[in-house]
Amino acid sequence: MALLDLISEDIIKVPLVSTSKSEVIKELIQVLKDAGKIEDTAKAYEAVMKREDMGSTGLEKGIAVPHAKTDQVKTLTIAIGVAPSGVEFNAIDGEKSKIFFLILAPPDQSGPHIEALADIARITRSEAFCRLLNASKSAKEVVDMFCEE
Amino acid sequence: MDGPVRKILVYIDGTEQSITAAQYAICLSKATGAELTALYVVNVRALNDLVKAKIFIETEQAEYQRDLHADAERYLNHVKNLARGKGVVIETESKSGTPYMEIKNTIIERKIDLLIIGELSRIRSRRDEFFNEAERAMRNAPCSVLIVKDEDRVWDIFEGLV
Numbered sequence: 001m002a003l004l005d006l007i008s009e010d011i012i013k014v015p016l017v018s019t020s021k022s023e024v025i026k027e028l029i030q031v032l033k034d035a036g037k038i039e040d041t042a043k044a045y046e047a048v049m050k051r052e053d054m055g056s057t058g059l060e061k062g063i064a065v066p067h068a069k070t071d072q073v074k075t076l077t078i079a080i081g082v083a084p085s086g087v088e089f090n091a092i093d094g095e096k097s098k099i100f101f102l103i104l105a106p107p108d109q110s111g112p113h114i115e116a117l118a119d120i121a122r123i124t125r126s127e128a129f130c131r132l133l134n135a136s137k138s139a140k141e142v143v144d145m146f147c148e149e
Numbered sequence: 150m151d152g153p154v155r156k157i158l159v160y161i162d163g164t165e166q167s168i169t170a171a172q173y174a175i176c177l178s179k180a181t182g183a184e185l186t187a188l189y190v191v192n193v194r195a196l197n198d199l200v201k202a203k204i205f206i207e208t209e210q211a212e213y214q215r216d217l218h219a220d221a222e223r224y225l226n227h228v229k230n231l232a233r234g235k236g237v238v239i240e241t242e243s244k245s246g247t248p249y250m251e252i253k254n255t256i257i258e259r260k261i262d263l264l265i266i267g268e269l270s271r272i273r274s275r276r277d278e279f280f281n282e283a284e285r286a287m288r289n290a291p292c293s294v295l296i297v298k299d300e301d302r303v304w305d306i307f308e309g310l311v
Contacts, residue, residue: 005270013298055206065204093202111192113165118195121202 003119006078007146010035012139016083016100024087025049025066028102029081037077044072044104058091062098062134063124067117069107076112077104084134090148099124131149154183156159158261160252160286161189163224168177170297171228172307175237179310183285185265186240187228189221190248203230206265218243235310256292262295 009010013031018024025048032038047068051057079102086096098136101120124130130147137141159166161175171187177204178185197236200206205213234241244251255305266283287294297303 046291054208057204059203067204108220110213114192114195114199114213114217117204118192119199121198123205124202137246 003078003116003123004146006076006116007080007141008035009143009144011037011078012080012142014082014136014142015130016081016087018083021047021087021089024064024083024097024100025052025091025102027086027118028066028081028100028146031079031081032104035079037087038072038104040072044068044070045073046104046114047104048065056090056092059090059124060093060095061085061124061127061130062090062091062095063095063101063130064089064099064128065101065117065120067101067103067105067113068142069105069110069113071107073104073106076109078102078116082134082136084143089124099130103128151182152181154181154263155262156184156186156254156261157260157265158186158188158259159228159265160248160283161224161228161269162248162267163189163220163304164267165300166270166297168227168231168267169300169303170244170265170267172229173295173297173303175232175239176233176235176303176306176310177234177265178239179235184240185232186242186255186259186261187225187236188252189225189241189243190251190282191221191243192247192248194247195246207224207262212247231261231307233306236296237307246287248282253289253291256290264290264292266294266296268298268300 017026029041029044033041038044047070048066051068057066081100086098089097091097159171200210212236
């Protein structure tokens, strides 16, 4: 499954309004609920935070990829958020995180889950792409950027 | 046996499209008498990318690797049962590595003359062209490649196979 097949305007929030790690995760989970992708936000949040407790998914250069396996989704599900001012996410380089990819996968779909994460890892290697993403003003701009990438 | 197709390889990646490809391969094997092999490749390259990018921690890597091997076994068993149900002999093989490379290697090792793959997902970005494993397999295979489309028609053919 191509990453682009998972991306649509209704699962993207630009800009995020949250200012803390837990709030960002809750906000992105709410985006998925509003898009009709999940029912129980509390269980999804619990699964993501359980993974964060094992080690932050805040990477270098302002990228964070919170993810978890949960039976709250039937297929691989993604939400994207951009916080231009940055949020403290305990990232490995100590910098604030600005671009968030939240991924929820059913427990029995590890293959697609890994491929989507690997896709994100490849895309975010491009500093130019991340800069453009961080400067985006709308969900549509984000979708267009992924299509052009 | 003689004929244009003697050894078929069908690539299984867990998608519905690859299962449809397996059904078509079973029909083709039955019709032509060609030997049939199903291959699943655990995508270690993607897993390594995630560790390198520090998205996965060590315990996660081990857990997902186990999951992927279990997936391989589950899907290959499913395909084996589909073939058995139609009286077709099928060999299954699971490998680890970069899928398109392992598909190519298997074609050479087993002297395959036809690779069957499921319908390719729509190319929506330049990146897809570079990283879609089935697409890369199709371009790199040293034998003829058949892409199976029209799931409903294949299902009818498969169901009608006695």
